[in-house]
Amino acid sequence: MKKPLIAVFAFLVGLTFGASAQTLPPNFLGTKTLYKTPAVKYTPAPAGYKPVFINHVGRHGARHLTKEVNTAFAYASLFKADSAHALTIKGQKLWQMVKALDKVEKGNVKSISAEGATELQGIGERMYAKYSNVFSANANLSVGITKEIRTKQSAEAFLSGLKKELKTTPLVNEYNDDTDLRFYDFSPVYKQFEEDGEWVKYRDAIARDEHIAQINKTIAARFFTPAFVNTLDEDAKDKLVNDIFGFATIVYSLKEEAHKAGLQPADVAFISLFNTNEIKILSKLDLADDYYKKGPGINNNGIQVRIAAPLLANFIKTSDEFIKGGNITAQLRFAHAETISPFAALLGISIADKATKTTNIGAVWQASKVIPLSSNIQWVFYKKANTDEYRVKILLNEKEAHITGMNATDFPYYKWDKLRALYINKLHQLNVGMDDDMMAWLKGVK
Numbered sequence: 050m051k052k053p054l055i056a057v058f059a060f061l062v063g064l065t066f067g068a069s070a071q072t073l074p075p076n077f078l079g080t081k082t083l084y085k086t087p088a089v090k091y092t093p094a095p096a097g098y099k100p101v102f103i104n105h106v107g108r109h110g111a112r113h114l115t116k117e118v119n120t121a122f123a124y125a126s127l128f129k130a131d132s133a134h135a136l137t138i139k140g141q142k143l144w145q146m147v148k149a150l151d152k153v154e155k156g157n158v159k160s161i162s163a164e165g166a167t168e169l170q171g172i173g174e175r176m177y178a179k180y181s182n183v184f185s186a187n188a189n190l191s192v193g194i195t196k197e198i199r200t201k202q203s204a205e206a207f208l209s210g211l212k213k214e215l216k217t218t219p220l221v222n223e224y225n226d227d228t229d230l231r232f233y234d235f236s237p238v239y240k241q242f243e244e245d246g247e248w249v250k251y252r253d254a255i256a257r258d259e260h261i262a263q264i265n266k267t268i269a270a271r272f273f274t275p276a277f278v279n280t281l282d283e284d285a286k287d288k289l290v291n292d293i294f295g296f297a298t299i300v301y302s303l304k305e306e307a308h309k310a311g312l313q314p315a316d317v318a319f320i321s322l323f324n325t326n327e328i329k330i331l332s333k334l335d336l337a338d339d340y341y342k343k344g345p346g347i348n349n350n351g352i353q354v355r356i357a358a359p360l361l362a363n364f365i366k367t368s369d370e371f372i373k374g375g376n377i378t379a380q381l382r383f384a385h386a387e388t389i390s391p392f393a394a395l396l397g398i399s400i401a402d403k404a405t406k407t408t409n410i411g412a413v414w415q416a417s418k419v420i421p422l423s424s425n426i427q428w429v430f431y432k433k434a435n436t437d438e439y440r441v442k443i444l445l446n447e448k449e450a451h452i453t454g455m456n457a458t459d460f461p462y463y464k465w466d467k468l469r470a471l472y473i474n475k476l477h478q479l480n481v482g483m484d485d486d487m488m489a490w491l492k493g494v495k
Contacts, residue, residue, distance in 0.1 A: 072325060076417040077332040080339055080386050081298045083111055084168040084423035087447045091179070092461055098431040098440055100180040102371045104364050106230070106382040107172065107425035108389050109199040110165025110206060111302035114158050114295075118151035122285070123292035130277050139322065140272035143293065149316045150296055153306050161199045163305040166206040168423040173210025175447065176379075180429060181214070183378060188219035191367075193226040193382040200230075200383040203423075207381065219378070229363045230384040232356050233391075242352045248341035255337050255408050259330045265290045268327065293319060294331045302422065339416045343390040345404040357391040358479045361472055362487050364428065365494075368469075371430070372439065386420040393419055393426060395475070397453035398445050421446070431462060439465035 076082065094100075118124055127144045130136050136144060161169075177184055192208070194200040204223065212219065233239055242248075256262075265286040269278050281289065297319035300307065307317055315321075320328065340346055346353055367380045393401035403413035424446050431440040440462040443450045449461035454471055456463075476491055 073320070074325065074329040074332060076411075076415055077328050078298050078301060079332060079335045079416040080420050080422070081111075081302060082417040082421035083164060083301060084172075084421050084446070086171060086175070089448055092449060094431050094442075095433075095440060095462055097433045098438075098462070099182050099434070100429050101183060101432045102368070102377075102430040103176065103180060103183055103379040103381075104368055104428040104430070105176075105379060105425060106360065106364075106384060106388065106392065107169075107203070107207070108386055108420060108423055109197070109203040109383060110161040110168045111422040112159075112161045112165055112199050113303065113306075114154050114299055117158055118147060118154050118296075121292045122288040123147065123296070124151070126281075126285075126289055127272075130273050133277065135274045135277035137272055137274065143272050143319075143322060146317055146319055146322075147296065149307075149310075149312055150300065150319075153303055153310050153312070153317070157306065159198055161202045161206070162302050164302050165199075165203065165422060169203050169206035170210035172423060172425060172447070173207040174213060176427075177211055177214040183429075184211075184215055186378075187217050188215055188378045189376050190219050190221045191377050191380045192221055192223045193230060193380075193384075194223065195227050195230050195384055196225065197385070200385070203383045204381065207383070226363075226382065229359045230382055230388050232359050233387045236352070236356050239352050239356050243342055246341075246352075248346050248353075251347060251406065251408075252334075252337050252341055256334060258408060259333065261287075261330065261334065264327055264330060268293075268323070271322070290331070293322070294335075297323065333411075336410055336414075336416055339386075339390070339420070340410050340414050343387055344414055344416075344419070345394045345402050347404055347406050349394055349402050349404040351404075354391045354394045355479045357388075357395045358476055359487060360388065360392050361395055362476055362491060365469060365472055365476075366487070368428065368430065368465075369494075372465075386424070389424050389426060390416075390420045393445060396426070396443065396450075396472075397455075398426075398443065399451040399453055401445065402453055419445070430465070441465050441468055 124147055127136070127140070127147055130140065131144055190208070192204050194204050201223075208221065228235065262283055265283070266278070268290050269281060269286045273281075296317075300317045300319065303317075323331070342353055344353070345351075367375075367377070371377055371380075390401070396402075401414065401419045405413050425444075427444045427447070429442045429444065431442065432438070433440075440459075442461045443452060443463070451457070451460060452463065452468070452471075455468060459467075473491075473494055
């Protein structure tokens with residue numbers, strides 16, 4: 050291992066262990082969990098079947114913050130308190146950390162980090178290694194991205210990994226597809242649900258059960274003098290704590306950038322400013338927010354899942370086009386957590402489609418397992434030689450996925466006609482969010 054990598058690894062180890070004496074709760078990073086290369090053995094394909102086509106969608110890689118540090122509520126509060134000499138000793142320590150993070154993030158917001166590029170490169174490399182037969186001829190790649198720069202950067206990183214192994218230079222057609230990949234931005238019904246849907250009362254119940262108002266007050270008092278804390282209402286304390294916890298979780302994606310900025314682990318060890326119970330509760334509330342708004346929530350046929358219908362229709366349509374003689378080698382898309390989670394639930398991926406009205410969300414759904422950074426869903430098509438028979442293996446984060454409603458004896462190589470019928474039936478039942486062209490297509494399919 051090269052020395053710079055050793056230094057970066059040491060930085061991460063120091064951040065995780067050296068900066069805090071407490072044992073961190075499992076999966077506390079939630080959607081900011083770094084992507085791990087899966088240690089799995091794949092089930093051999095049925096006799097005579099070989100991979101011929103890949104339909105893929107992935108989340109962007111590990112990233113920087115999406116807003117400048119100095120625009121955060123916590124930054125403004127700390128700046129004001131510092132000017133008023135209203136910071137405690139721990140508050141002064143926090144203020145130094147925030148300014149250090151601001152230095153790292155300046156000019157980098159909304160972009161993927163070095164960690165993110167490495168994640169995506171690895172996924173691209175493994176795609177070729179596992180399915181080299183798909184890329185045996187001249188590769189023709191269709192690459193969809195969204196308006197956000199981090200999806201373009203993720204596509205480039207992924208392709209750099211894939212291209213390492215290709216024998217010839219691929220033809221790459223890149224296009225913007227906010228309609229199918231940012232469907233959550235185009236649904237007024239979903240926007241209303243996000244604002245005041247039934248899920249809110251379940252999230253609020255968890256917050257009350259966990260005494261979040263008292264926790265926010267305790268944490269604020271850790272950093273500010275009593276007189277300053279009294280100037281903050283409950284909403285302000287909540288914003289403050291959410292900002293600081295957000296800083297605590299983002300730095301795991303920025304280890305190389307922090308190291309290059311000359312920082313030591315303790316300089317950005319925000320997590321050390323919370324105790325274990327606080328981390329557990331704040332993580333639980335983050336999980337609830339993601340689960341109710343992006344996942345199956347209290348109803349896996351709710352609008353927060355149904356809005357992924359345009360992407361499912363696009364997957365089926367592009368798969369049909371390949372089977373009918375299309376020349377696309379792989380359909381690759383790069384999007385967001387808000388894309389992957391509802392799509393995984395709509396597909397019926399078994400670890401991603403369970404609804405519950407209990408407060409024990411972690412028993413049925415984990416953001417760290419469904420939508421970590423660089424999370425991805427792949428449909429790998431297999432064809433039997435000299436026949437028109439296709440099987441499809443669906444993978445979530447490069448792991449073979451069980452599909453609710455499909456015959457377990459076919460796992461993980463589902464018969465395409467059966468899988469397609471399951472999903473076409475779902476689309477006919479949902480009938481939401483698709484543009485006129487896609488609706489016309491759906492009316493013409495069986």
